[in-house]
Every structure is written in C-alpha cells, then in structure tokens.
Amino acid sequence: xxxxxxxxxxxxxxxxxxxxxxxxxxxxxxxxxxxxxxxxxxxxxxxxxxxxxxxxxxxxxxxxxxxxxxxxxxxxxxxxxxxxxxxxxxxxxxxxxxxxxxxxxxxxxxxxxxxxxxxxxxxxxxxxxxxxxxxxxxxxxxxxxxxxxxxxxxxxxxxxxxxxxxxxxxxxxxxxxxxxxxxxxxxxxxxxxxxxxxxxxxxxxxxxxxxxxxxxxxxxxxxxxxxxxxxxxxxxxxxxxxxxxxxxxxxxxxxxxxxxxxxxxxxxxxxxxxxxxxxxxxxxxxxxxxxxxxxxxxxxxxxxxxxxxxxxxxxxxxxxxxxxxxxxxxxxxxxxxxxxxxxxxxxxxxxxxxxxxxxxxxx
Numbered sequence: 001x002x003x004x005x006x007x008x009x010x011x012x013x014x015x016x017x018x019x020x021x022x023x024x025x026x027x028x029x030x031x032x033x034x035x036x037x038x039x040x041x042x043x044x045x046x047x048x049x050x051x052x053x054x055x056x057x058x059x060x061x062x063x064x065x066x067x068x069x070x071x072x073x074x075x076x077x078x079x080x081x082x083x084x085x086x087x088x089x090x091x092x093x094x095x096x097x098x099x100x101x102x103x104x105x106x107x108x109x110x111x112x113x114x115x116x117x118x119x120x121x122x123x124x125x126x127x128x129x130x131x132x133x134x135x136x137x138x139x140x141x142x143x144x145x146x147x148x149x150x151x152x153x154x155x156x157x158x159x160x161x162x163x164x165x166x167x168x169x170x171x172x173x174x175x176x177x178x179x180x181x182x183x184x185x186x187x188x189x190x191x192x193x194x195x196x197x198x199x200x201x202x203x204x205x206x207x208x209x210x211x212x213x214x215x216x217x218x219x220x221x222x223x224x225x226x227x228x229x230x231x232x233x234x235x236x237x238x239x240x241x242x243x244x245x246x247x248x249x250x251x252x253x254x255x256x257x258x259x260x261x262x263x264x265x266x267x268x269x270x271x272x273x274x275x276x277x278x279x280x281x282x283x284x285x286x287x288x289x290x291x292x293x294x295x296x297x298x299x300x301x302x303x304x305x306x307x308x309x310x311x312x313x314x315x316x317x318x319x320x321x322x323x324x325x326x327x328x329x330x331x332x333x334x335x336x337x338x339x340x341x342x343x344x345x346x347x348x349x350x351x352x353x354x355x356x357x358x359x360x361x362x363x
Contacts, residue, residue, distance in 0.1 A: 014200035068235040108218040109235040138190040254280035297327040
C-alpha cells in the first residue's frame with residue numbers, strides 16, 4: 001500500500017510557511033491522498049519503487065512530479081489510451097510510452113524552492129499583520145507574488161478584512177484572490193481554529209517572464225533527452241506555481257511583437273501588424289533553413305480543479321506546426337486544441353478548436 005495508516009499518521013501538521021506538497025495535501029485534501037493510493041494500486045499492481053518513493057516524499061519537487069505522472073497516466077488509461085508507464089525506450093525510462101506509435105510522453109511540473117527570497121521577506125511581514133487581525137477564519141495562502149520593490153501592505157490587509165463577512169457556509173475550500181497589478185495573493189479560507197490565523201503558506205508564484213524561461217528550459221531538456229517522437233505534458237503546481245495558459249503559449253510560439261508601418265510624409269503610423277518573435281520552442285530561429293524541435297509533436301497544458309472531493313483536469317493541446325509527422329487531432333480527442341487549420345505556401349494559419357474546455361473527472 002502506498003499510504004497506510006502508519007505513513008499517513010507520520011505526515012506532520014503544516015508549519016506557518018509550509019512548502020511540502022504532501023503535508024499541504026494531507027492538511028487540506030486528505031481524500032486526494034486516498035485517491036492516489038487507489039490509482040497507484042489499480043494502475044501499477046506490481047508497484048514502481050521510484051514512483052512510490054517520490055509519492056511519499058516530503059520534497060515538493062519530487063512529490064509534485066510524481067503526482068502528475070500518476071494523475072496523467074490515470075487520465076490516459078481512463079480515456080482509452082494504450083500507454084505504458086515507466087517502460088524502457090531508447091535505453092531510457094520516459095514517464096509514458098505508446099508502443100503502437102513508438103511515441104514518448106514526458107511530464108514537467110514547475111517546482112523550485114530557490115526563487116522568491118525577497119517575496120518571502122514581504123510575506124513574512126504580511127503574515128504577522130494578518131495574525132493580528134480579528135478574522136473569524138483561518139487562512140491557507142496557496143500562492144503569492146510581489147512584482148515591485150515593495151508591496152501595498154495596507155491595501156492587502158484591508159482586503160483580508162473585507163472577507164470577514166464570509167458566512168460559515170462559505171468556508172468550503174473556495175479560493176480567494178487579491179491582485180492590484182503588483183501584488184497577487186491566492187488563499188483558501190478555512191474554519192477558525194486555535195493558534196495563528198495563517199495556518200500554512202505555499203510557494204511564491206513566479207512572474208510570467210521567470211515562468212516562461214523555466215518552462216522553456218524544462219521542455220528543451222526533454223527534447224534533448226530523447227531521439228524519437230515526443231509529447232510533453234506541462235503541468236501546473238499543487239496550489240502554487242500556477243502555470244498560465246498564455247505563458248505556455250508564449251514559450252511555445254514566441255513572444256508577441258507589433259510591427260508598425262510609418263508614412264514618412266505624413267509622419268504618422270498608418271498600419272499595425274501583430275507578429276511573433278522567433279524565440280519559442282516551436283517557432284524558433286531556424287538553423288540552415290530548418291526549424292528545430294520538429295520531433296516534439298505537441299505540448300499539453302494540464303491544470304487541476306478540485307471540487308466536492310473530486311479531481312478534475314483541464315487540458316489544452318498545443319500542436320507544433322513544424323512537427324513531422326504531425327500529431328492527429330483525435331489523439332487527444334475532446335480536449336481544447338490549438339492546431340494548424342490552413343497551410344498555403346509559406347503561410348500557416350493556426351486556430352483553437354473545441355474551445356470549450358472539457359473538464360475531465362478522474363473517478
């Protein structure tokens with residue numbers, strides 16, 4: 001058994017600045033650990049020592065990657081994929097492998113505790129003030145980010161005070177968000193207990209530029225690791241390190257830029273075109289006229305939604321327009337997909353299909 005009663009009882013209560021994913025899950029979503037236990041036994045009846053070790057790890061980076069590997073494997077099997085976990089391919093052990101297609105799948109998640117020293121100083125000060133407020137609930141700060149050199153502490157405290165009117169019926173794991181453009185805080189309101197108001201704190205949230213660079217590096221590492229065809233699942237964090245859809249899109253297709261056409265006689269801009277900078281994983285500066293990373297068929301954005309002791313997934317499949325061969329659109333049928341819809345000469349038109357995101361319930 002992955003999580004027996006002895007192991008579960010050994011998981012400590014969260015500290016004031018709790019970073020350990022498994023500790024936060026036990027404190028806030030204990031039912032999810034039971035689901036992981038059931039899925040592990042269902043999908044891997046012979047066990048997998050490495051995966052089991054990471055799923056029991058207090059190290060957030062190891063646990064988060066293992067969490068998503070198991071969850072995505074569960075999702076793929078549930079929707080009918082003939083996919084294997086931990087199967088040796090190319091002399092390596094990718095997370096996922098489709099033998100009939102000779103296709104490798106690997107999972108990346110963003111979890112790195114080396115960021116955010118300045119942000120943590122700000123949050124530590126803010127935490128002391130929150131603990132002195134007369135609030136009728138406890139707070140689990142799941143993610144935070146301060147983009148300026150200082151933060152508007154009084155505004156944030158006023159926002160917390162404004163939540164004081166939440167009824168006891170409203171305290172049901174609902175996420176509340178403060179965002180003033182420079183400071184951003186997400187928190188879960190919990191029933192009031194003894195001790196300080198702030199019961200746990202997740203990691204700070206990377207800004208878009210930091211996140212984009214980190215995600216690009218992680219994806220490129222996967223491309224460099226394998227020689228065959230590949231898909232990568234880019235996963236959000238467990239209550240923090242939330243990878244945004246637009247951030248991933250910029251990482252893959254390049255940053256947006258505006259090309260201005262100026263009439264020299266009139267001395268004014270007469271035309272504005274939107275374009276992409278060739279600094280993405282898919283859309284990049286080509287070598288000898290050929291795009292790089294053509295073996296990377298697609299990158300799949302994965303986020304989780306938790307409600308009523310159920311885990312749902314949101315997925316968007318971003319296809320590589322330069323991949324050869326291309327991935328068929330029905331391979332991840334039912335998901336929102338950004339695909340090549342028209343190709344004439346040098347022009348490639350991409351379009352989102354199935355835009356209404358299907359939220360998949362993992363039972």
